[in-house]
Amino acid sequence: MSEKNFKRSKARGNVPWFGIGFLILVAAVIGSFFTEIPSKVNRNLKELVESGRPQQEINQRTIENQIEQRLRAEMEQKLETELAALRKSEAPKVEPKEPVEELPEPPPPLPLGKVTDVRNLRSGIPFKTEISFEKGGIASSERIDEDSYVASYELKLKLPVAATTISELQRSNPKLSEILPALPELLEKGKISKWYDALYVNKSERVRQNANSLNELLTKHNIYDCETIMNLQAENGRKVFLMQAEMDVVSDGSDGDRLPEMPDSIVNSTYYQPFTSYGWTKRGKTPNPMIAGFERRIANANKEIAESGTTTERKKWLKDRIGMLKRWISDLKARSYLIAEYDPFIVMPVNLITNRSDPYAPKVGDYAIVIYGEKVYPCIVGDGGPTFKVGEASLRMAKEINENSSPYSRPVSDLTVTYVVFPGSRESRNEPPDYEYWRQKCHELLQEIGGLGSGYQLHQWTDLLPKSEPEKETEESSEEASEQ
Numbered sequence: 001m002s003e004k005n006f007k008r009s010k011a012r013g014n015v016p017w018f019g020i021g022f023l024i025l026v027a028a029v030i031g032s033f034f035t036e037i038p039s040k041v042n043r044n045l046k047e048l049v050e051s052g053r054p055q056q057e058i059n060q061r062t063i064e065n066q067i068e069q070r071l072r073a074e075m076e077q078k079l080e081t082e083l084a085a086l087r088k089s090e091a092p093k094v095e096p097k098e099p100v101e102e103l104p105e106p107p108p109p110l111p112l113g114k115v116t117d118v119r120n121l122r123s124g125i126p127f128k129t130e131i132s133f134e135k136g137g138i139a140s141s142e143r144i145d146e147d148s149y150v151a152s153y154e155l156k157l158k159l160p161v162a163a164t165t166i167s168e169l170q171r172s173n174p175k176l177s178e179i180l181p182a183l184p185e186l187l188e189k190g191k192i193s194k195w196y197d198a199l200y201v202n203k204s205e206r207v208r209q210n211a212n213s214l215n216e217l218l219t220k221h222n223i224y225d226c227e228t229i230m231n232l233q234a235e236n237g238r239k240v241f242l243m244q245a246e247m248d249v250v251s252d253g254s255d256g257d258r259l260p261e262m263p264d265s266i267v268n269s270t271y272y273q274p275f276t277s278y279g280w281t282k283r284g285k286t287p288n289p290m291i292a293g294f295e296r297r298i299a300n301a302n303k304e305i306a307e308s309g310t311t312t313e314r315k316k317w318l319k320d321r322i323g324m325l326k327r328w329i330s331d332l333k334a335r336s337y338l339i340a341e342y343d344p345f346i347v348m349p350v351n352l353i354t355n356r357s358d359p360y361a362p363k364v365g366d367y368a369i370v371i372y373g374e375k376v377y378p379c380i381v382g383d384g385g386p387t388f389k390v391g392e393a394s395l396r397m398a399k400e401i402n403e404n405s406s407p408y409s410r411p412v413s414d415l416t417v418t419y420v421v422f423p424g425s426r427e428s429r430n431e432p433p434d435y436e437y438w439r440q441k442c443h444e445l446l447q448e449i450g451g452l453g454s455g456y457q458l459h460q461w462t463d464l465l466p467k468s469e470p471e472k473e474t475e476e477s478s479e480e481a482s483e484q
Contacts, residue, residue: 009185062365063277063350063384066252066333110135124220149452155211159200162192163228168246172227176375180420182450186232186240193241193360195352196229202388218388221246225417226390231360238448241360241421245391247372247412249398249405250347250383252276255336256288258432258465267293274328276338277353277364278345278382282428288332294325336432338382340394342435343467344384346419347392353384365426367441369458371418372401376452377459378435378442381421391417400459435461 039078116130142148162168166184170176177184203223210217227244234240252273254262266272276292301318303343304310310318338345348362357360362368362381370377370393377397385392402411422445439458446452 009244060354062275062279062331062335062337063354065275065328066273066277067350067386069275075375116121121217125217133449153211153214155207155217157204157207157223159204160224162196162230163244164190164192164230169228170416172244172414173371173418174375176371176418178453179371179374179376179456180450181453182234186234186449187230190230190232192241193231194358195349195361196226198351199226199229199349199388199390206388221413222389225415229390232449234449236448237447239360239423241362241419241423241447243390243419243421244415245417245419246410246415247401247417248389248392249340249395249407249409250385250392251340251395251407252383253337253339253343253394254288254290254332255339256286256291256332257282257284257336259287259339259342260286262289266290268296269293270297274332274337276340276345276383277350278336278380278430279337281333282336283432288336291329291332294332295437297327298322312405338394338433339465340383340396342396342463343382343394344377344379344397344400344435344461345394346379346397346421347383347385347394348381348421349387349390350384351387353381360423362421363421363426365430366421366423367425367438367445368421369442369446370397371420372412372416374456375401375459376456377401378439378461379437380426391419396464421447435463 108135112133112135114130114132116128119127121127124407134140136145137149164187165189166177169187203218205219207223209215221259225246228242230242232240232242253276254274272290274288301322305315305318346368352358352361353364364381364384366381368379368381370379377400379393379397382394385391395405398405398411422442425441425445439460443458446458452458
């Protein structure tokens with residue numbers, strides 16, 4: 001099974017005293033930040049299940065769990081980056097050799113005038129710079145002059161408009177009107193979803209914040225990842241959420257009942273997410289394989305707390321982490337989740353799946369189809385993602401579209417994937433995946449909007465998960481009975 005494997009750099013040599021002080025300060029800031037998170041996250045999903053609370057409320061708690069884990073991962077990664085920079089700055093400096101005495105050279109002329117440069121940043125953005133050098137007064141005067149050394153930064157970003165016609169969408173997939181014959185008429189009466197504008201508001205806000213602090217910006221690829229989001233409605237009232245975008249990969253999820261063993265690299269990972277937004281009450285007694293990794297991390301944290309050299313701030317952080325891991329263990333004992341490597345599902349921004357006012361906004365468990373090329377794939381909305389990007393699917397879906405897909409390699413980089421979600425179609429209670437049932441439901445929903453065109457049919461998913469021993473025995477017994 002694949003994993004988002006982030007390798008951490010190790011400190012070498014002794015850390016200077018003021019470096020340790022910096023470490024303590026950072027840990028204190030993160031500790032104070034993390035103590036705010038647990039109060040917003042589910043305390044015990046098992047209690048929620050047993051109390052009979054609505055499925056929607058349980059899904060909400062699961063989403064909050066995911067957000068907590070992502071926030072912690074982002075903060076820890078930022079800390080590692082800052083510590084690495086500190087260690088690099090404190091590396092021992094090599095004393096320069098004494099220069100050989102040479103005849104003095106005349107001073108070079110001052111570089112007065114303008115110097116320009118254009119290069120592409122890693123994010124794919126052309127970066128144009130212009131520096132003006134002018135002759136000033138004496139240094140003591142220029143030091144106190146606010147205008148003597150000034151930097152200005154201008155970033156231009158064109159916010160795209162949504163595609164609304166079949167001709168615009170068929171630039172990405174010329175077969176769309178053949179696959180969905182009723183789509184042109186639906187588009188004529190459709191409206192641009194408010195979530196399209198919300199997406200680009202979130203993108204622009206993120207760009208603004210990062211630009212103001214000179215942080216790395218969203219790539220040009222991730223800025224322009226959505227061609228359209230539209231609200232469509234058939235004559236019979238069936239609502240449709242249509243999105244044209246790319247496809248990135250999600251590799252989260254776990255389920256002890258269906259996959260009791262996972263690679264150690266995943267079980268011991270501090271970044272792998274064992275949850276997906278879609279989950280159900282655990283059916284079997286086989287423990288979730290991620291629990292063992294969490295228990296080892298708790299044991300290691302307790303061991304570090306007991307050490308005399310552990311600072312108060314570090315102990316506080318470790319205790320907070322132990323509390324979080326215990327809550328997650330409780331969740332995994334009570335619930336099972338989709339597994340991205342085996343289950344076909346798509347991901348929608350978390351602000352859509354948690355919205356309760358828009359009847360067109362997809363919800364966790366809603367049935368959906370994905371169209372790529374001439375293929376139509378049935379699935380469900382299974383997870384929530386960031387609010388500033390769209391176009392994500394499980395690793396199983398990604399590999400079906402492009403066998404070279406991985407958590408580090410998206411299956412489709414162009415805006416050629418069509419996502420069709422049927423809002424309000426989810427079941428009243430979440431159940432373990434049943435691919436053939438999902439396929440039948442998607443077929444029925446497609447019939448409500450005109451059905452598939454001649455020659456097209458829904459993809460039939462096969463179950464790739466290993467079967468449990470009891471199931472194998474049952475099959476063998478039935479085969480023996482038929483032979484007799």
